[in-house]
Amino acid sequence: MATIKDVAQKAGVTVTTVSRVLNNRGYLSKDTRDKVFQAMEELNYKPNAIARSLYAKKSGIIGLILPALRHPFFAELAGFIEQYANLHAYKLLVCDSNHDALREKEFVDLLKSNQIDALIMASHTLDVREFAGLDYPIVTFDRIIDGLSYVCSDNYRGGVLAAERLIHVGCEHVAHICGNLQLDLLSNDRTKAFLDVMDKHGINPIIVQTQTDVFDYKHYDNMIYPLLKDHPHLNGIFATSDLLAAHVLRACYEMNIKVPGDLRVIGYDDVSLSELLVPQLTTIHQPIQEMAEMAVILATQAQEADRFQQAHVFPVHMIQRYTC
Amino acid sequence: MATIKDVAQKAGVTVTTVSRVLNNRGYLSKDTRDKVFQAMEELNYKPNAIARSLYAKKSGIIGLILPALRHPFFAELAGFIEQYANLHAYKLLVCDSNHDALREKEFVDLLKSNQIDALIMASHTLDVREFAGLDYPIVTFDRIIDGLSYVCSDNYRGGVLAAERLIHVGCEHVAHICGNLQLDLLSNDRTKAFLDVMDKHGINPIIVQTQTDVFDYKHYDNMIYPLLKDHPHLNGIFATSDLLAAHVLRACYEMNIKVPGDLRVIGYDDVSLSELLVPQLTTIHQPIQEMAEMAVILATQAQEADRFQQAHVFPVHMIQRYTC
DNA sequence: CCTCGTATGTCAAACGGTTGACATACGAGG
DNA sequence: CCTCGTATGTCAACCGTTTGACATACGAGG
Known part of the structure; x- marks a missing residue:
């Protein structure tokens, strides 16, 4: 690998001059500049970002911890986060915790060790204490942790929209499929809202939760088939993710339950999968792209001044397709 | 941020000793070791990976360039790559080129600058020349580039399996939907195999290609709906990805074409999406997990000795579900 | 001729950690 | 008492780049 010294030698100048060209500071003649650039070209020189980081105490890397990359x-x-990180000249180190608290903790250490400039946490099992003494800005997704800024969709509103829609179309026997409520997530507000609205209408939904530690799609089926089998009169389901809703639709097809005829289904997220399903999924849209953008902005633009907690709750709306 | 000096001071030893503890070399008493560990604990000290990388000339980072993270x-x-990288104590820097050759080139430079230890390329627009002078092992997915090792599935065999299956069930009016054939990808062998087999049976499939520069799912529909509309007698389709096949299924549903009754559909990949579709997709399984593992192994275990090109072609088989 | 602005060079410290060479100190075993 | 193994310290170079302090050299303008 060519170093700045090689470039200096080739261009017949000193490393200081090369550095000045690189960083465009001090007096420089066009002539020298050209010579240096040419030398860099010929040697295929790329400045060593590691060395630069060491001096600058900035790695230009954002860490992203998420529970499962394979989840749509x-x-x-x-x-989207990668895209915006890139736009702000940051690189993205991706860590897939697989919903494992221990791995999450290890990742936090790993990332600290790697001098990341900011951390975006979209994985949720960690205890608050783990963040003590971390010296970079942290943005969380869908979770409130004491002093940290967070980004989420208006979960409560989303739950209300789903509930009202089901009621509006006349569902009385409804179920709700959600992630594990013991995890301290803001997405639990969807459930809360859903139950609040249902309660107001005198309806008492069946609630099915995923297990905390399982993130296996087979597990979804193990919840869904019994639910449908044991409750043949069910006519409305609100699932807290489009992925869950997709499993419901598939189960319905196989159990010969007509959607939306016999059963109405509403998902949450509005990932592109939802448009692909048969029938296309009615769902609550959360603006993933804007949320990603905000997360990157919070992560990278965090001034010392505004290191206090900022909440960014994004509006949701219902996308009415063909399942409800 | 605590440095090794702070730890040394707190533990009442020298940095050399701390470094010895850290790297477990030289003579060390249990007493000193404990003192040092305690000091590290108290200061929440994590060794600066940047500084270590600089000295070691190894960053412990694998770069991954892919065309679209959102593609299932x-x-x-x-x-999977993240998982195996982690297993081998590597971190993963993910770059989403969005199928843009220019960005890919920029990423290659960026990653070189960041002193990555290896590169896994699953994005395909780059010219061979771009790789000249890169000093880390490179593994490509589904593409042959002169001296580089690559990983792919047995694309030709996959194409044969799909074709034979369609013929076996009596399809005579078949179409094939694939990525752009101008891109020099090994997955084009699927098309070649498919046509070879069809030709042997005197069938001349309709071929529809995606555009090179477009990676927009709406574009898929713009290909698929006209295909189905213009060819009402079509009774078999082989799509080169499950995602494409999913679009086909959805279009069929909306155009009231029965699958598999009126039209048989076979996909490729066997991503988890394929099990979620309605009806569940018959597809060609490629062992994504094993391929990811191999890519990481090739990337990290590359000895100077075996820097020559290695081909790793993984077997495929058909997963017969309900669309064919 | 002096001065100033421009252009470059020289030198060294700093970023945080690693490593090798070498010194020192202590206790045990012969 | 000498030696050896153990345990630690001291010191400095090194990884590649940046930066500041300071020197030097040249040509133009007054």
């Missing part, structure tokens, strides 16, 4: 929501989110 | 195949692939 997080894949889309990560894609 | 690449999301799954990236997830």
Whole structure:
């Protein structure tokens, strides 16, 4: 690998001059500049970002911890985050915790060790204490942790929209499928809202939760088939993710339950999967792209001045397709 | 941020001793070791990976360039790659080129600058020349580039399996939907195989290609609906990805074409999406997890000795579900 | 001729950690 | 008492780049 010294030698100048060209500071003649650039070209020189980081105490890297890259929501989110990180000249180090608290903790250490400039946490099992003494800005997704800024969709509103829609179309026997409520997530507000509205209408939904530690799609089926089997009169389901809703639709097809005829289904997220399903999924849209953008902005633009907690709750709306 | 000096001071030893503890070399008493560990604990000290990298000339980072993180195949692939990278104590820097050759080039430079230890390329627009003078091992997915090792599935075999299956069930009016054939990808062998087999049976499939520069799912529909509309007698389709096949299924549903009754559909990849579709997709399984593992192994275990090109072609098989 | 602005060079410290060479100190075993 | 193994310290170079302090050299303008 060519170093700045090689470039200096080739261009017949000193490293200081090369550095000046590189960083465009001090007096420089066009002639020298050209010579240096040519030398860099010939040697295919790229400044060593590691060395620069060491001096600058900035790595230009954003860490992203998420529970499962293969989950369509997080894949889309990560894609957008990468895009915006790039736009702000940051690189993205992606860590897939697989919903494992221990790995999450290890990642936090790992990322600290790697001098990341900011951390975006979209994985949720960690205890608050783990963040003590971390010296970079942290943005969380869908979770409130004491002093940290966070980004989420208006979960409560989303739950209300879903509930009202089901009621509006006349569902009386409804179920709700959600992630584990013991995890201290803002997305639990969807459930809360859903129950609040249902309660107001004298309806008492069946609630099915995923397990905390399981993130296996087979597990979804193990919840959904019994639910449908044991409650043949069910006519409305609100699932807290499009992925869950997709499992419901598939189960319905196989159990010969007509959607939306026999059963109405509403999802949450509006990932591109939802448009692909048969029938296309009615869902609550959360603006993933804007949320990703905000997360990156919060992560990178955090001034010392505004290191206090900022909440960014994004509006949701219902996308009415063909399942409800 | 605490440095090794702070730890040394707190533990009442020299930095050399701390470094010895850190790297477990030289003579060390249990007493000193404990003192040092305690000091590290108290200061929440994590060794600066940047400084270590600078000295070691190894960053412990694998770069991954892919065309679209939001594409289910690449999301799954990236997830597995992250997992195996982690297993080998590597971090993963993810770059989403969005199918843009220019960005890919920029990423290659960026990653070089960041002293990555290896590069896994699952994005395909780059010219061979771009790789000249890169000093880390490179593994490509589904593409042959002169001296580089690559990983792919047995694309030709996959194409044969799909074709034979369609013929076996009596399809005579078949179409094939694939990525752009101008891109020099090994997955084009699927098309070649498909046509070879069809030709042998005197069938001349309709071929529809995606555009090179477009990676927009709306574009898929713009290909698929006209295809189905213009060819009402079509009774078999082989799509080169499950995602494409999903679009086909959805279009069929909306155009009231029965699958598999009126039309048989076979996909490729066997991503988890394929199990979620209605009806569940018959597809060609490629072992994504094993391929990811191999890519990481090739990337990290590349000895100077075996820097020559290695081909790793993984077997495929058909997963017979309900669309064919 | 003096001065100033421009252009470059020289030198060294700093970023945080690693490593090798070498010194020192202590206790145990012969 | 000498030696050896153990345990630690001292010191400095090194990784590649940046930066500041300071020197030097040249040509133009007054």
